[in-house]
Amino acid sequence: MTDQEAVMLVVNHIDVYRGGLKALWDISISLSKGEIIALVGANGTGKSTFLETIAGLLAPSTGMIHFEGIQINGEPSHRIVDLGICLVPEDRGIFPGMNVLENLELGAFNRRGRAEKEETLCFVYGLFPILKDRRKQLAKTLSGGEQQMLAIGKGLLSKPKLLMLDEPSLGLAPLIVKNIFEAICQINQTGVSVLLVEQNVRIALKVAKRAYVIENGRIVTHEEAKNLLTDKRVRQAYLGIHSF
């Protein structure tokens, strides 16, 4: 039978406003410990807003978010990092004027991250050897793929229990995307749960166990990822496959 899968993150019927406009309507999702789940949808549908709300950059106007039993909606972002949720945003969230090592080290600012900084740094260098090579280089001089690796590495330095990734494939060549997603799977295997937000539906559905589809600020579907890959509507809308 299935092992005891503890539910880690519960988002309960949240509405979120952004800049005075409503961005999310009645969103509910759940994530269990150790899972990789995906939230897929087109541009501008509210995916980033959703992640930023969990991360504490925004607060929902209604509804609640619980992480490991603790209510986190409305908490400041640094507290949420302390609790074990780390967001790697769409714009990567790195510090361009500082070098790779400084960026990684700043990722470990929270207490838990600081305690295990050296260990985590080793792990990140093992995952992305290029970061070790370029550790004294300014972050702004890195290529797109390298910056994404740095962003993920920096996120790992906070020792997250849940890693949230906002469009890690954005603007990257397919080979780099493949590498990064392999790394994401490796990260998940060490016990870190992953909440993935992607426009690249195909690759998201390949690594995720379950997926939610978001359209215009509302969740429209929630399914096992492998079922969504064969779902006619999804294939048509997002994978550009038309059946005749």
Place this chain on the structure above:
Amino acid sequence: MFRFLAQTLINGINIGALYGLAALGLSLIFGVMRILNVAHGEFLMIGGFIGFWLFHLYGVDPFMGLPMVGFFLFIMGIAFYKLIFSRLTRFHEEVKLKNSLLIAFGLYLIFPQIAMLLWTPDERAISPKYSGEAIDLFGLRFGYVPFWGLCVAVVTFLALYLFLNKTYFGKSLRGTAESWKAAKLSGINIERTFMITFGVGISIAGIAGVLIGMVQELTPIMGMPWTLKALIVVVLAGMGSIIGAFIAGLILGIVEAVSAIFMGPYTIAVGLFIFLIILMLRPQGLFGKT
């Protein structure tokens, strides 16, 4: 002729160090918090007067009293941030910036009045026994007070540089200056960072105030001229460079002093003129990042 030029250079460096120090705190606060503290000179003035009080009421040598003034103004800065500026946190960035400008302007209106109540509108100076003394080397006059003032300014600058570049917390300040969002997501407590940054910036202003009070007179209305000077230096240095502000201050001091040879009483105009030329040719400032 050479001696005259060298002496001018020395005078320029001495005053330039004070310009740089006055600008350093302003640059730090703006760089990290995007608050243009138009009341910066007011805190500088308060620091100067507190140094004056310590000296005249308690006989504390002004240089020895610097750590006290620095500490007191650090606390003052933190208090002002916590009580006033932090209330703006929940607003949008644009509203936040406009309001912080207004608030600082309000402080600019209030502080001179408070200072006049405490110290009367009269001019004061911090004049310990050694004030007029100087060392004569190679026919050049190194004033005792300006020299030690220069040393304090350089040490403060180096301390800030080391803090920002070699300490973990200092690096988090630099990170915050680059991106609030990235800093927040890294687990940095941004409110606490702002509070400490403001405290440090104000503390440096206070130290500058004491040093200034030893070479020029202190008046309750000296705040705004020094705010403007600091602002010019910060823009000259470029908004991105916290440390560049000190160097730019030195440059401005030297330029003013040297131009006095040719321009007489119009030295300040020359300084501003150079400032305009540099901004035209290099809008991001001398050390600014494009």
